[in-house]
Amino acid sequence: MVSGARRVIVFLAATVVLVACLATLETLVRRAGWRHETTRRIAHVLACLYAVVSHSVLPLWAFVLACSVFLVVLVVSRRLRVLTAVHVTRRDSLGEVYLPGGIIIAALAGETAGSDDVFLASILILAFADVAAGVTGDILRSPTKTWWGSLVFFLVAGVVAVACGFPPLTALAVATVTAGVERVSSRGTDNLSVPLAAGMLLALLPR
Numbered sequence: 001m002v003s004g005a006r007r008v009i010v011f012l013a014a015t016v017v018l019v020a021c022l023a024t025l026e027t028l029v030r031r032a033g034w035r036h037e038t039t040r041r042i043a044h045v046l047a048c049l050y051a052v053v054s055h056s057v058l059p060l061w062a063f064v065l066a067c068s069v070f071l072v073v074l075v076v077s078r079r080l081r082v083l084t085a086v087h088v089t090r091r092d093s094l095g096e097v098y099l100p101g102g103i104i105i106a107a108l109a110g111e112t113a114g115s116d117d118v119f120l121a122s123i124l125i126l127a128f129a130d131v132a133a134g135v136t137g138d139i140l141r142s143p144t145k146t147w148w149g150s151l152v153f154f155l156v157a158g159v160v161a162v163a164c165g166f167p168p169l170t171a172l173a174v175a176t177v178t179a180g181v182e183r184v185s186s187r188g189t190d191n192l193s194v195p196l197a198a199g200m201l202l203a204l205l206p207r
Contacts (some may be wrong), residue, residue: 007057011066018050025085035140039085041131044099047128051103055119060111064104071100090143095188102126102195109199115207121164122198125178129156130190133182145183154179161202170205174198 025043028034055063074097077083086096103123110119133149134154140146143159161171174197181197182190 006128009055011054013052014053018046020087021046022083023025026083027090028103029085030047034085035083036088037134039092040089040096041134043086043096045127045131046125047099048103051123052120055107055116055123060107063107063172065136067100067107068105071097089186093188098188098191102191105192106195106199108193109203112205114197117164117166117197118202121161121166121174122195123158124160124164124190125174125195125198128160128196129153129178130182132156150179150183154181156197166205166207170202170207173205174201177201 022043025039026033029036029039031196051067054066057204060065074083074086078087078097078171089095097202103126106119106122109114109122130153133153135154136149137144137146140148142149157178158171160177161174162168166174178201181193185193194196
């Protein structure tokens, strides 16, 4: 089997797994009464991990095309209320629709820098730091973003950047800026602004 065929198979398998997971989350919401905030955050992490896998096997043009297709699917799903496990939230947010755009931004930043680590760190910050901040808000039972959530975002983002091979000072700068960007972004626009800020800084700052 040629390498190209293996890459296609990996991408298709990852896509099937993601769709199956989203269907499972929707079932858990409709039949088991799971909270929408919980399923939405799980879906957010799964989508980011799916992006990491897809990015590793697809050329940039195909990756951007795949993200664009998912964006259209999400817009249609939101209008028809198909995936309530993803779309329903206690805040007024279009975060799930913005997410594919943020992933594309991270991919372009990585391509510009000539480093897959830039893409990887940007996506993992979006996946884990963003969700960790939201969970912190849930624990505090706050309907709005909190400074404690921003602190948790900062810590997780810094750890992710260091784990992806960036030096501590670069990680500190990225964590500080992205935590601030996430704090001031509203209606889910942090899914665009966080990978944009992270990707630009990681591409420009010393390795």
